[in-house]
Amino acid sequence: MRESTSLYSTSARDATSESSAKERTYFPNLDGLRAIGAFIVLFSHFYFMKRMWGIQVDQWFPIPGKVGVALFFSLSGFLITSLLFSEQRKTGTITLKAFYIRRIFRIWPLYYFVVLLGLLVFNQVSFLKIPVLSDRMIEQTTWLSVLNVLLIIPNFTHFYIPYTDQRWSIIVEEMFYFFQPALVRFFTNKYTLIFLFCCIVVSAELVPAIMRMFGLGKYAYTGFMGSVVGQLGYLGCIAMGCIFSALYKKKEAFCKKYLFIRRTELLVIGVLLAFIFISYFTHNEEFFDLRLYSLLFAIVVLNGALNPSTIYKLEIPWLKFLGKISYGIYMYHMFCLGIGFIVARKLTSVSWLQNGIYFVLSVSLTILVSWLSFRYFESYFLKFNKKYRVSNRKVK
Template identity: 30%
Template sequence: MAKGKKVYFPNLDGLRFIAALLVIVHHIELSKGEMGLPNIFGNGVDSDYQIGTIESVVHVIGKLGVVLFFSLSGFLITYLLMIEKERTNTIAVGKFYLRRVMRIWPLYFLIVIFSLFIAPHIEFLSIPEYDIATVQAHLWIKAFLFLFFLPNLLMVGLGIIPFAGQTWSIGTEEQFYLMWPWIMKKAKNKMAVLWTIIIVYLVISGLLNAHLSDGYIYQLAKRFWGVFNIDIMAIGGVASVLVYEKRDRILKVLFSKTTQYINLAIIILLIGLGVHFPVLHFEIYGVLFTILIMNLASNPHSVLNLEHKWLKYAGKISYGLYMYHSLVILIVLKTLQKMDIYHDYLLYPLSVIVSVIFATLSYEYFEKQFLKLKKKFVIVDSGAKV
């Protein structure tokens, strides 16, 4: 590619919106449970649900939405870093960090500050199991963990903070961003390094799940490792290397219409039945999602087309959708109760619509101000067709 040429992967914005939607549906049912209302997780979110039931479907899609986000990040960030290395013979790690700061930090800290210091004092936003004393217990430890982007450690160690529970995945993403530019900058054989990361992650997972100890630190490490998911991003990175290096023999198979239809059918079938694999659950879905991403982004003969204006815009505001939706769901739920018109037929569409409104306003009037600053640190411009 010529230096300065913009990089654009079609369909990925639409896929981001779908990922956010999966998470929202899952969290609507969680919110109903927190408010003591009948919900799909009547037996608890960690219960085993029979495959083929609506309970099993809603149970799996929440984390799978995040797995889809992780797969997208691994694919896209890896590719952009490789292009930067090709064009400049290096990777400007500092500028990479500043780009991530401008995109992630403003909304992240807005939600964290609101959830930790403001929401607990608003009666309308109260949740039975999360009173002020509960939310603000160990307050400065929680603030410290949020400040240093360890909300995933906070979640497994001290529990969820209402309206900021979803930030656990932002922590995982930031930890990925912290190490990834260095890996891409130093690695001679990127494919070998990526496979090493995947294998090491799985080996450590196996050891942590072998019940070698009942000690607190061991159990904390086990729970943390379960939400670290760096291997999913590495799987996305493997796909990115395949596309970047134009490994045609492999791409010919993965880009064939037969492979696309089979992969899509498997994804629909597994999610439609709510299948949860006892072993390598997220990795299996991660591979399937990554094959889908490769075709949507890089295959001119993709059998799916998500390049619709409304879907592209919905994808652009998907970060806001992800960050605001927990707050919105509770506001909508309590408003419907107050008006004595509460029903799922209203709760679901209104939660999505109002989340879109919140995310749109945030994107246009808050996030864009920082995105303008982000452009100053761009080396590989993405967002327009190659």
């Protein structure tokens, strides 16, 4: 039976879904959002890859890639925080060691695999070398720059590695989750948590303001401090998802009354579309701050995860499949775009045909490589997570 999408559903199925919402540790509807985020980034990089090869083209895809990243950030913050709340409720605490081990086995193997490919392989294969950029990598290669990358910290050395530009967002997430679980564990009052996450959201403005108070304002947006302030803005995007997870935990009735309604869902989609097209037609990808996108996406994620009557129906088999392999799509897509472009350019010089081959080959290759990676590489490491899952612990 198809689930009701009415505003005030009273079906038994909805009632069951709502009563068990707080016990969930897996939200199937979010796989579709992961897939959408991954493909926003993929499609936005079609023109970006051509520019890397020195071909000046206009952006044809209206959604900036960072909007897809903002969706990832909001979703990640909401999901991780919800899982931590669930662990806290079931076991009476949050085991930080287990959290970090789960995180390491999920994120690090693929991250390091792609980075090592970039360091050791991509720049050594002649047809994969990107003019100018490959020489830049050789010039910048120092022990410090390589260490910068291997430690998964912000790229303060501005070290270029072929086909791995996307790794910056993984670094942002790893920074955030270095301290976030401890906040959730030790600050059990949800209002305090919401306040702390709000402080993170505004920190990109707060830090420069404090620096101006001490006469250091001119350094806030340049050099090292400029990188720090930029990173704070991205951390704020993740914090948005955390805020809405904590808000639902503390103010479930408020969320159901004001956020789980058709008008709110439609308004959010309308504002998102307005933001996207204003940015597109003004040719300014940063017309709106990413944290505004993250705020809107956090409401979408909250509804998709916990609102049984949501209009965001994304539990579609092919979307769930793409969501399952979305980490691989995100990490491999730059390399696959490069292969697709190189092959298409060799096959034909007819612009429309070249673009068609480039598109089909790149998307197909990205999906294939990501599936193979998940099936035969990532899944191997995920097996080690079993003993650290919350479900294996006793309820207190």
